[in-house]
Amino acid sequence: SVEPSAVPTEAPREEPSAEPSAVPGPGDQQAAATSENDRAIASCVGTARREQLSSYVASPALLFIGDPGGGTVPGFDLSPANTARIAGAAALVLALTVGASVLVGARLVRPLRALTGAAQRMRDGEDTAPVVVAADNEIGRLAATFNDMSAHRARLEAQRKAMVSDVAHELRTPLSNIRGWLEAAQDGVADPDPEFIAFLHTEAVQLQHIIDDLQDLAQADAGALRLHPEPVDVAELLGQVAAAHQARADAAGVALGVRPADLPLPALTADPVRLRQAVGNLVSNAVRHTPEGGTVTLRAYGSEDGDAVLVDVADTGSGIPAEDLARVFDRFWRGEKSRSRRTGGSGLGLAIVRKLAEAHGGTATAVSTPGEGSVFTLRLPAGEAAPGTPDDPDAMNTTI
Numbered sequence: 001s002v003e004p005s006a007v008p009t010e011a012p013r014e015e016p017s018a019e020p021s022a023v024p025g026p027g028d029q030q031a032a033a034t035s036e037n038d039r040a041i042a043s044c045v046g047t048a049r050r051e052q053l054s055s056y057v058a059s060p061a062l063l064f065i066g067d068p069g070g071g072t073v074p075g076f077d078l079s080p081a082n083t084a085r086i087a088g089a090a091a092l093v094l095a096l097t098v099g100a101s102v103l104v105g106a107r108l109v110r111p112l113r114a115l116t117g118a119a120q121r122m123r124d125g126e127d128t129a130p131v132v133v134a135a136d137n138e139i140g141r142l143a144a145t146f147n148d149m150s151a152h153r154a155r156l157e158a159q160r161k162a163m164v165s166d167v168a169h170e171l172r173t174p175l176s177n178i179r180g181w182l183e184a185a186q187d188g189v190a191d192p193d194p195e196f197i198a199f200l201h202t203e204a205v206q207l208q209h210i211i212d213d214l215q216d217l218a219q220a221d222a223g224a225l226r227l228h229p230e231p232v233d234v235a236e237l238l239g240q241v242a243a244a245h246q247a248r249a250d251a252a253g254v255a256l257g258v259r260p261a262d263l264p265l266p267a268l269t270a271d272p273v274r275l276r277q278a279v280g281n282l283v284s285n286a287v288r289h290t291p292e293g294g295t296v297t298l299r300a301y302g303s304e305d306g307d308a309v310l311v312d313v314a315d316t317g318s319g320i321p322a323e324d325l326a327r328v329f330d331r332f333w334r335g336e337k338s339r340s341r342r343t344g345g346s347g348l349g350l351a352i353v354r355k356l357a358e359a360h361g362g363t364a365t366a367v368s369t370p371g372e373g374s375v376f377t378l379r380l381p382a383g384e385a386a387p388g389t390p391d392d393p394d395a396m397n398t399t400i
Contacts, residue, residue, distance in 0.1 A: 029070035063388035064183050110141045115146055128154045158330075166347065174203040212337040217331065219354035227271040227359060234265055234300045234309055237272060241279045245287060253292030256283070266302045266382035268309045270360050275380075278356040278364075279311060281349035282376045286315035290373075301329055302382065308362070311378040319370035328366050329354040353378070 111134065118129035128150050133143045178200055184190035219225045238258045249256035279298070286296040292314040301310055320328060332347040350364075353376075357364040359380045368374035 008386060015201055019334070033092065033205055041359065088121060088233070108139070111135075115143060115221065118146065118150070122153070127157060163331060167210075167214065170332070174207040174210075177203045178207075199399050210348070213352055217348065217355065220352075220359065225359050227274060229269050229271055232268045232270050232272050232275060234268055234311065237276055237293050238279065238298045238300055238311070241276055241283055244280065245283045247350065248284070249296065252287055252290070254287050254290045256287065257295070257297040259297050261301055263298070263302065264304050265300055266309055268380060268382055270380060274359070275357050278353045278378060279313065281353050282313040282378075285349055286313050286374070286376070289318040290315045294373075303379075307382055309380050311380070311384050312331055312375065312379075314375040316373040319372055320366070320368040321370055322368075325368060351374075381382055 084374065093351060111131070114131045117212050118131045121129040129152060130147045131143045133140050133147070169216070180195065181200060185192050185196065190196055216225070235258075242256055242258050246256055283296060290296055296313065296315045299312045301312075301315070302308070303310060326332045329350045331351040354364045357380070363379045365379070366374060
């Protein structure tokens with residue numbers, strides 16, 4: 001905007017001279033009239049400028065409640081008109097604030113109510129209660145995490161139900177056999193001869209084996225599986241496992257052997273009892289699924305960089321379909337779909353193998369070609385104790 005020019009002031013009046021003035025002539029009268037007109041014009045212009053500038057120099061409050069058309073800006077007062085204006089402005093601001101708060105609050109509360117309702121439905125027994133993730137903010141991330149937790153809970157619940165069903169079946173079979181034969185002997189139908197006693201003993205051993213496996217898995221899940229690490233001669237351990245399963249392999253017509261290592265093995269510190277249990281489970285599984293005339297071979301070797309010891313148990317059995325390989329270490333999973341499993345077993349051995357390998361800081365994997373056989377591999381870190389060493393007595397009972 002153009003800045004206003006300075007307000008002209010009246011011209012200074014001439015002081016009367018002490019000398020006697022001359023009698024004005026006609027020219028002097030004309031000049032006096034012109035000067036009087038100039039002063040009147042300057043005064044009028046100054047008044048107009050002051051009226052124009054009054055709106056620029058007045059305070060905002062006076063501009064709001066004053067009379068812009070008046071010649072003089074009135075002072076602030078709480079007159080009824082001014083009070084009504086202030087009250088109206090305050091009410092408008094308050095209404096806008098409340099409206100904005102309601103809108104923002106509704107956007108925040110709506111997803112929280114959905115989360116609360118989903119949690120209550122899960123509390124009442126619903127397996128999954130997903131909520132809609134509408135935004136990528138804190139509440140949206142909370143909803144996504146809740147959905148993941150709900151799905152994980154549903155998977156665990158399904159596994160629990162399946163496990164209870166499988167445990168009931170696995171325990172029912174040997175118990176039913178024992179009960180049936182005992183009732184037959186009690187009724188005089190069966191004679192308690194050595195063969196009868198041997199059958200009952202086999203069923204009792206199978207029952208005890210299932211209970212022991214379940215206990216091992218429960219300890220592993222609870223983090224209470226104890227390891228007693230010490231230096232292990234892997235070649236000697238494989239020979240012991242092969243000798244322990246030789247009679248079963250001979251009865252099945254399966255050739256069981258240990259392949260010597262081509263190179264010296266890296267040092268291994270592990271729990272020999274638990275490691276023997278893991279390798280034994282693999283050998284038992286391989287012998288069970290290898291037909292007569294097949295072979296089962298144990299082999300130990302070091303990794304290329306020397307940081308791990310690998311143990312392979314290879315068989316020439318029926319193999320495992322590719323779609324089932326990811327499930328071979330699951331509890332109670334078996335390749336045979338029917339309940340009348342001719343190969344026997346509790347379905348817990350490979351699950352225990354994986355838990356024992358993980359407790360040692362290693363892994364358990366499997367590769368298979370249907371119709372040709374399978375290879376199960378334990379990979380254990382070399383030169384490391386599964387926390388604790390024999391030199392540390394307090395670490396010998398370390399909980400994994």
